Amino acid sequence: MSATPSAPSVAGWSGAAWRDAWRVWVGSEVPGWIFVAKTTFAALLALWIAFRLGFDSPRSSMLTVFIVAQPQTGLVLAKSFFRVLGTIAGSLATLLLVGLFAQQRELFLTALSLWVGLCTAGAALYRNFRAYAFVLAGYTACLIGFPSALHPETVFNTAVFRVSEVMLGILCAGVVTDLVLPQALGAGLVTMIRGSYREFLGFVTGALRGRLDHASMERSHDHFVANVIALEAQRDAAYFESPDARVRSDRLRLLNAGYMSSTTSVHMLHQMMQRLRRRECHHALQQLAALYEALAIELMPEEGVMPATAAEAAPLAQRIAAFRAGLPRRIAAARAALEHTADAAELLDFDSAAELLQRFTEEMHEYTVSYVALARPGTRAHKPAPPYVAHADWITAALSGVRAVVALLSLSAFWIATAWPSGAGAATIACVFCCLFASAPAPVLALRGLSIGFVWGLLAAFICGLLVLPQLDGFLLLAAGMTPFIMVGIKLVTNPKTAGIGVGYSIMFGNIIGVENVTRFDPLPVLNDGFASLLGASVAALVFALLVPVNGRRLRLHLVRSLRRQVLLACFGNLRGLRHRFENSTRDLLGQLLAGADRVGGEDRHLLGRALSVLETGHAIIDLREAAAIGTLSVGSRAALNACIRGLARLFEKPSEQRRRQALEGVTRATDRIETALQAEGIDTAERTSLKRGRVGLHLLRTLLLDDETFLTLSAVENPAIAVPGASHAA
Amino acid sequence: MPREIELFGFFMPTLLPMFLLAFGLQWLLDSVLARLGFYAHVWHPSLFRFSLFVCLFGAMGLFLY
Structure with missing residues (x-):
């Protein structure tokens, strides 16, 4: 009996085929399941310890585990570290706000919204793990602030418990990830x-x-x-790590x-x-x-x-x-x-x-x-390493802050007007999402995934909390009853396609299942809280979609324009370490733009072309500036070089044919000056080298300015006839 | 040693600053060991690190209880 490789029947599989299939399965599926098992274990461990210590809301510890869970140790620890920082900052801010405005709910909510707006702007400014500290500082303030606004005398206890719960969750997640079958970054x-x-x-x-x-x-x-x-x-x-x-x-x-x-x-x-x-x-x-x-x-x-x-x-x-x-x-x-x-x-x-x-x-x-x-262990770098310079866009950050303030204020107004008992929950969730997706390339899409996860999580919590858990007694059975529901969520997280749904599911499930010290089995608060979360998510999505959408034409045009204006950094930035700063921030900005680019429409190619031209121009300008900075240059020559740089800056600020001509004239004058300076007596080798580099820079600039194609790439935004393809499509 | 410390009118268990102290100590020891290349001879470095921390924290706790 022999099996053809194209259509093997199960009965005909030889031992080797089974072994191959097994190996493929082990290679592709097992890491995911290990992660699921580890996270479930860490979550239940955190829950158990929180119960034993008698924390106010043990579920926060479990939720923390869900949120910081990552397959690699380094990611968990980095996220955890910034989560701790953010939680502490948020708690301190709430103590201050409650101390100042506890009697006036309107003032308190406005102040809280402003704090959240600030944090959201911070989160949008730093798009790496540091952003997470800002996110947490923002929404911890809501989590502690809303309950304590109703009972100001408890605010200190609430804050202490919140910090303890988060720490506990982080410790459990970190220890389990690092000790049980660790996967190092x-x-x-x-x-x-x-x-x-x-x-x-x-x-x-x-x-x-x-x-x-x-x-x-x-x-x-x-x-x-x-x-x-x-x-x-x-x-x-x-x-x-x-x-x-x-x-x-x-x-x-x-x-x-x-x-x-x-x-x-x-x-x-x-x-x-x-x-x-x-x-x-x-x-x-x-x-x-x-x-x-x-x-x-x-x-x-x-x-x-x-x-x-x-x-x-x-x-x-x-x-x-x-x-x-x-x-x-x-x-x-x-x-x-x-x-x-x-x-x-x-x-x-x-x-x-x-x-x-x-x-x-x-x-x-x-x-x-x-x-x-890198291969040598334990030695230091052979020269000082420049820090990574990210491109921070203040307008985008400010807009994110405004979005969060608007979402929170409108929900607060709704809460006050309707006296809805779950209003605080809705406002908190809206705040969480405004912070969390402040720097996401497609926040509305991400929010849709989360909302779908919310619905499923609500359903699962309903089944688990009202049908399964009432039959069970004791922590061990509680854990056993919850395990399958938890595992579903984390399994969803392991697949990149369903990760958003999985996160939504896990958060909703952990939040609504409401395992408290005194257990209640009551469908009414479950539904009320569930709908509050959904409303909060919808308001956040609405704000993202309506208030200057992130992927909308205007904001993208602004970023595309910033890409060209990076040249201004090369023109006027402090020369010390400028080359690296310019290079790094331009590439970082390009990365941000490419993350949301329309690849089918060829927008990515357009952006790349523009960024590469900008990099070329910027480096040439820096060469020129270094040549202009040498000591023995005559005053007139230096003035000519500086005038040339200013002319280029004007062109890149707002390209036009006239400015292009002026810049070209400036380049010609500067070239003459540099030629004269090179002929002069009494310049040393280092100065000669930088003058030569400046001359090459000028030559490059001239070719770039004369090249119609490059000019078109750089000025395409200003010319509606060749507007960036795909930029108009809003998410 | 007192089991609770007062800080601005707020009582906290002495274990908390001890935890932080143990954490700092562990961080220091950890860097020294790593620089010496010690972790090349350890089967499970993170387990070793965790155990080291438990030892430090536990030893400090003995002063209290």
Whole structure:
């Protein structure tokens, strides 16, 4: 009896087939179920301890476990840490508010709304785990504030119990995640870093040999942006995981910075080559191609294999260092060969491309060195690591704050007007969601998932709380009765598609099941609280959809415009560490924009093109500013360079044909000045280098300004005829 | 040692500051051990860390009860 591989019947499966199927199942399903079992256990453990200690509301501990539950230890600990900070801040704020306004409910609710608005704005400003502290500070104030507004004398006790319950939940979740079959973040991080290094190496060698087409370039850059942001998020969380990860944290930041700058310079190099090809500078191209090929061979010999680990990349770092040392000589030789055949313009092009190649080699070397450094345990970074600079958008943050204030005030008004006993619950839930989704790319969609989860959670709580639990007696049976219901929710969370529904289900179930010290089995409060939560979620969704929607045209246009205005940062920011800050915040902003981009409509490609042009321009401007900062420059030359920078800033603030012309004139004047300065006597090597870099920057700027396509990419927003495709579609 | 400490008119169990102290101590010890490469010889590092914390906290608790 033999089974064909295409249609195997179960009866015909051999032992090997069964073993394969088993292995596939173990590989794909078991981690999820382990997570479900661990979280359920942690939740019930927290519930039990909370009962034993006689806390006011044991379910808060259980809910905390549901909320911080993550498969990897680092994520749990990071989320927990910021949850603790937020809870404490929120409790202190409530104590203050109740102390000030306990007698006046209107004043109290207004003050509370303002506090929540502030916290929401903070959460929108920081989109990583830090945001979570703000979320908690906001909604802890509601959780404690509403009950204590009715009984001000209990506020201190309520706050103490709330903090204790949250701490207990966090301790249980953290200890169980870390002790029982732990999954460390570190392992995934290592795989990710190796993967991105190899991917980048492949990309670079492909680009240097001119084997990449436009589409695959774009796809790779899309990946690079995602990698930068993911690496930072993982590094941030792994920091809490083990002291080992803390020691490496600086080196990881350095690696990420190196990664960003090398991706930009390889792009600049590639763009330069494209322009040379378009202008048919064959002689320069020929010489450059030889240089590129030499670097590509060093990076990856034709028959060579890519380094699989950081340790294996050590010889590569040495090869790049040797190449870097010999590069000026090679460039001088190539230039000498070129001088007979090429005219002055072509020579300038060659100089620019050679300068970019030199810079790229430098950055690739840095990147490889910091990659190799990861393999050595216990040593510090070889140079100070720049911090990750996220792009914080104040307008988006302020809008999020306003949304939360509006939602909370309208529900409070409804609560006061109708004297509905569950009004506080509705307001709290609205507040939770306004905070939680302040920085989500598609909050309305997320809220829909949550609301669906709410309905199912309400149903499950109804069945479990009113049909199952009354039959049972004692904690063990209570736990046994609740376990299947809890597991359903967490299983839903493990699947990314249903994660939102799972979170909604778990929160609703834990909240409504109402396991208290004195148990009541009464359907009325269950329904009242359930509907309050649903109303709260709907109001939050309404506010998100109506008040300047996050994915709406206006807000996106504002962000797309901010992307272009990043150039202003390069023009006027403090020069110290500017290159990294500019690079980092531009990439972060691009990541935010790409998260909500319409990929089918090609909006992502448009955004990428714009961001890459912005990066190119910004780096050229920074080169120019560094040249303008050298000591021996004459006053007139410095003024000309600064005027050129101001002209560029005006153009990028609001592009128009006239400003483009003015900027071009400024660039021409500055180029003349720099040429004169280069001829002058008495400048040392360092100054000469930065002047040369400035000249290359000016040359790049001129090509960018003359290039109609680039200008179009940058000014597309202002011109309605070529508005960003897909930006008008609101979520 | 007193079992409760008064702070601004609010009584809290002495165990609470002890918990925080034990946490800080554990953090310190942990970093030192990691720098020495000690965790390479441990089967279950997080279990070791947790046990270390329980030992520290328990030992401090002995002063109280």
